[in-house]
Amino acid sequence: MSTFTLDELVRVLRESAGEEEGVDLEGDILDVPFDDLGYDSLALLNTVIGIQQAVGVTLPDDIVSQELTPRLLLDLVNGHIARPAAGKA
Template sequence: MQLRELTSILRESAGEEEGVDLDGDILDTPFEELGYDSLALFNTVGRIEREMGIALPDDVVAEATTPRFLLDRVNTALDVTKSA
């Protein structure tokens, strides 16, 4: 999964905060600064799991503080699924 796909899902699942540019360099920007709380991340993670056919650890929502972290977890799960 690429950042572009993640930002698309974020927009569709939880909207976009006014004044936040999700198309910029946001990989290491905390989700909180991007306007996304734990409920928004919960919805986003659920959608990613359904669409990608993966299961992420239950604690990923609490641990995922940045897009880079979430993408790393998603891509690791995708790699495991592909090699299984």
């Protein structure tokens, strides 16, 4: 299975949670906490639902946290794509 990229994450974010005014999702956001990008926990939960639909893997709900950044989320998602069973361990 292919890698889940930042571009795909931005697309899912826009669709699942919208875009905060004054935040440029095309900018250098990899290490910016989602909180600072204007996404609260419910927005992230809805984004996780969107990612699961996009890549066809099941992600644990507890990956949503205050410190989560796009880079950490991409690593988690791609880890699950590489090892689908890991999410259930």
